[in-house]
Amino acid sequence: MDSTESTAHPSLSHDLEVDAAVIGGGIAGLSTAFELARSGRSVAVLEADRIAAAVTGHTTAKLSALHALTYSAVTRQHGPRAARLHARAQQEAVSHVAHMCTELGVDAELERVPAFVYVESEQRTDDIRREAEAAREAGLAADFVTDTGLPFPVAGAVRVADQAQFHPRKYLLGLAHDILRRGGAIFERTRVVGLSEGRPCRVTTEDGAEVTARDIVVATHYPVFDRAMLFTRLEPRRELVVAGPVPAASDPAGMFITPEQHIRSVRTAPHTDGQRLLIVTGESFTPGTGGVQARFGRLAAWTRERFPGMEITHRWAAQDNDTPDSLPYVGPLHPGARHTYVATGFGGWGMSNGVMAGRLLAARITGAQLPPWAGMYDPRRIPPLRSGPALLKFQASVAGHFVGDRLRASRIDSVAEIAPGCGAIVRIGGRTCAVHRDESGSVRAVSARCTHLGCVVQFNDAEVTWDCPCHGSRFDVDGRVLQGPATRPLQRRDL
Numbered sequence: 193m194d195s196t197e198s199t200a201h202p203s204l205s206h207d208l209e210v211d212a213a214v215i216g217g218g219i220a221g222l223s224t225a226f227e228l229a230r231s232g233r234s235v236a237v238l239e240a241d242r243i244a245a246a247v248t249g250h251t252t253a254k255l256s257a258l259h260a261l262t263y264s265a266v267t268r269q270h271g272p273r274a275a276r277l278h279a280r281a282q283q284e285a286v287s288h289v290a291h292m293c294t295e296l297g298v299d300a301e302l303e304r305v306p307a308f309v310y311v312e313s314e315q316r317t318d319d320i321r322r323e324a325e326a327a328r329e330a331g332l333a334a335d336f337v338t339d340t341g342l343p344f345p346v347a348g349a350v351r352v353a354d355q356a357q358f359h360p361r362k363y364l365l366g367l368a369h370d371i372l373r374r375g376g377a378i379f380e381r382t383r384v385v386g387l388s389e390g391r392p393c394r395v396t397t398e399d400g401a402e403v404t405a406r407d408i409v410v411a412t413h414y415p416v417f418d419r420a421m422l423f424t425r426l427e428p429r430r431e432l433v434v435a436g437p438v439p440a441a442s443d444p445a446g447m448f449i450t451p452e453q454h455i456r457s458v459r460t461a462p463h464t465d466g467q468r469l470l471i472v473t474g475e476s477f478t479p480g481t482g483g484v485q486a487r488f489g490r491l492a493a494w495t496r497e498r499f500p501g502m503e504i505t506h507r508w509a510a511q512d513n514d515t516p517d518s519l520p521y522v523g524p525l526h527p528g529a530r531h532t533y534v535a536t537g538f539g540g541w542g543m544s545n546g547v548m549a550g551r552l553l554a555a556r557i558t559g560a561q562l563p564p565w566a567g568m569y570d571p572r573r574i575p576p577l578r579s580g581p582a583l584l585k586f587q588a589s590v591a592g593h594f595v596g597d598r599l600r601a602s603r604i605d606s607v608a609e610i611a612p613g614c615g616a617i618v619r620i621g622g623r624t625c626a627v628h629r630d631e632s633g634s635v636r637a638v639s640a641r642c643t644h645l646g647c648v649v650q651f652n653d654a655e656v657t658w659d660c661p662c663h664g665s666r667f668d669v670d671g672r673v674l675q676g677p678a679t680r681p682l683q684r685r686d687l
Contacts, residue, residue, distance in 0.1 A: 199242050213236050420534075
């Protein structure tokens with residue numbers, strides 16, 4: 193976000209008719225719109241804020257077919273053929289981005305580097321060996337190694353060569369330029385709040401404009417329209433990121449991730465002469481579970497310990513959604529859908545999955561031959577029995593928040609107890625309120641009930657937001673929606 197110009201596409205202020213409307217301007221939405229525009233379809237992108245700026249604008253941008261311990265999980269739950277198809281789809285996405293950079297002349301700082309999944313504990317090397325074997329059987333050139341280039345020893349790692357890291361915003365702004373060049377339209381600050389399926393379909397914005405289209409794609413990260421009840425099969429996960437310059441000679445020259453210590457992910461990016469930007473991600477947690485400032489502290493301490501002398505210059509957070517069977521949902525929006533589609537559940541690997549989703553959805557919409565892996569990602573699939581425990585655990589967690597948080601909603605007795613810079617849930621006049629006091633002492637209150645399904649939000653002390661622990665919606669302290677699935681703000685409350 194710091195190294196690219198901001199965008200200023202107009203908001204939609206009039207009714208519009210196109211072949212396809214894409215809701216969401218992240219990597220999945222823009223990739224879909226780009227592929228459709230290339231096929232000759234008229235297309236409009238409708239983004240609630242700014243394109244390539246929300247989740248995609250804050251990704252750590254690993255473009256890799258190696259996704260932590262995914263292949264052993266996919267093989268276990270879906271079988272070896274599914275693992276091979278998944279590997280093929282992901283590797284094709286990596287190659288597609290490289291090809292598009294060349295074709296469009298986009299300098300997206302794409303670098304070919306190896307990807308590693310490592311562990312430091314000897315007790316977990318069997319997991320790594322299984323993943324290396326599963327990834328090899330899936331068709332990736334995977335090896336078990338103990339030398340990674342990291343400045344600390346590891347017990348074992350999976351290594352896959354010739355993966356990529358890039359600047360996704362520069363890439364997507366290039367796609368956006370090509371969409372416009374081909375006659376497509378991009379509208380920012382245009383929040384979609386209504387969807388009517390039919391022939392044609394229609395979407396309505398919060399300002400009352402209507403878009404008529406034969407086909408609609410919901411690519412809003414977490415679906416804002418969920419007629420297949422995907423919210424019962426999507427678990428939001430938030431992760432923190434710190435970054436800062438290091439000498440180029442200290443670059444470990446690869447992309448690294450470990451499932452240990454609540455996840456630790458490392459890569460570098462181009463910075464200035466003689467330096468690289470070190471990017472470290474970790475502290476995976478469910479939104480709305482609190483203690484975010486302390487989590488940042490742990491991540492920063494780990495980074496300084498492993499990379500001595502590094503000065504942290506940036507910190508931020510990103511979010512994604514996990515599925516119980518380790519594969520994303522890309523395809524028809526629900527069992528009866530004929531012209532509405534969805535892309536979600538990327539499990540922290542949105543770069544390759546977003547590109548895959550764009551190609552797959554464009555093929556479905558245009559009637560082109562579907563890739564052999566299309567059915568594997570179909571949102572209408574029945575989860576395998578092996579994913580049942582994970583599904584039940586998530587649903588139980590949501591139920592616990594939905595019921596338990598209401599019973600425990602009165603966290604403090606009085607607004608007067610809230611210190612400057614803090615927020616808390618307070619029962620005021622019989623209503624559950626989310627109250628924030630800024631550093632100057634001013635207090636603002638909003639409803640504590642998430643406008644998605646009514647769970648009680650919790651205060652994020654690092655990002656100064658109200659986060660929903662059930663499905664990951666996020667709001668600023670004035671109640672404005674920052675991240676869906678919620679589309680309506682939290683109502684203001686008088687104190």
